Amino acid sequence: MSALDPREIQLMARELRGSVLRPGDAGYDEARRVFNGMIDRRPALIVRCENEADVATAIAFAREQRLPAAVRGGGHNVAGNAMCDGGLVIDLSLLRRVDVDAENRRARAQGGATWGEFDVATQAHALATPGGIVSSTGVAGLTLGGGIGVLRGLYGLTCDNLLRAELITAAGDRVEASSESNPELLWGLRGGGGNFGVVTTFEFALHPVAGVVSGPIDFQYSRDFLAFYDEFADTIPDEASCDLILRRTPEGEPLATVLASFCGPVEAAAPIYERLRSRFQPIRDGVAPRTYADSQRLYDQISPWGLRNYWKTNALGPLVAGAITAAAEVFEAAPSPLSQLQLEHLHGAMHRTPAGTNALRFGGAKFDLLVNAKWTGPALDQENIRWARDGYASLVPFTRAGAYPNYLFQESGERVREAYGEQAYARLVALKGRYDPTNFFRLNQNIQPAIRV
């Protein structure tokens, strides 16, 4: 990478409707900030795109100058690939428009929109698509990596609801992906991440969603509760979702918190919640009827930006006795009171989508496991990272094939390959060879193009 000529930068900036930020510019430090406080990267340029042409200009400039390029959607990904050191960031955070076609139950979101904006726009018409549960998460990254939301039992993963996408490829071409136009690319965008280009527009199917009965319920943490939760999860209908977070209060009290949601008539929710409260008395019960958009903001405050995060993840089978002991030992040994062990219950429509709908590999896994180390201050990095790694290793015997790409950290190529499985990975490699043969988009859970001989 050679030193950048300021005149070249100026010429590029003149072509933009948006703007360029460089180290020292007002706004540069704010623009390079992402969710994970461990990520402190200093790009040479942040191109704040305001339209598709700006995206193409930024890509062309990075190629000409041989700069590594990162793509920033909502900035939530903990691996930190939305930023790079010394390279160029294609920043989409000014492209946040969401348009709803209520009659045809479709919504179009620009590449930098967040789930908060998407949910507000679609809920104005009592419609929704499964999305992330924290409103500042980007529509882009979450969708491209899969998307596990509270509507998964009824309507599948977010990416299963992606009908069409418009993207700019590494060659600067504008390409459309849909079931009619480049269907293989649409498949790849459903889980294959930001490997094929910069998606400027996502188009989703919408479903009628008026309200939900939802909220967190805190139970006293115990190993018996884990066994009960595993049984309870088997009984819930598609309308419900129940994820488990083992966490601590600020005073250090261990809790088993169920993040629950039911999307259907209020009276139909009651028997499900009665079952959940039947064996263990809640300490705090936040379940109430809410609009879906309000429910989607419930966990914003407990997900602050700036904490240091290190994640380990994999698909998991049922909580057999050994898994409960292992999970409990991991949780109980956490050095940071902010760290969590999370189980997302995978069920319903997301397991019924026809094979080949998306590139992901959840198979028949019952849970998505996330060992989520969170702490403050770099002095504590080593012990917290070690906790997550060792804890995860002790749970490996209970895992199933497949891992959720959106929760992977900075992993090896082998781990990414395993996450998708041989068959899907080979298909993704073929797509990569077609749309990004030089691996220009490589700051991601990278699909490496086959080496040409």
Ligand SMILES: Cc1cc2nc3c(=O)[nH]c(=O)nc-3n(C[C@H](O)[C@H](O)[C@H](O)COP(=O)(O)OP(=O)(O)OC[C@H]3O[C@@H](n4cnc5c(N)ncnc54)[C@H](O)[C@@H]3O)c2cc1C
């Ligand atoms: C607090 C929190 C809550 C979360 N909740 C959920 C949840 O409920 N469900 C769930 O499934 N996941 C959840 N996630 C994980 C989330 O799906 C991923 O972190 C996802 O990558 C975030 O997308 P983003 O656009 O915000 O991230 P970014 O960091 O901006 O982007 C991540 C990567 O996506 C690619 N990318 C981004 N935008 C584009 C684009 N327009 N075109 C092409 N490539 C692009 C790039 O490779 C980039 O490195 C959560 C994460 C956090 C931190």
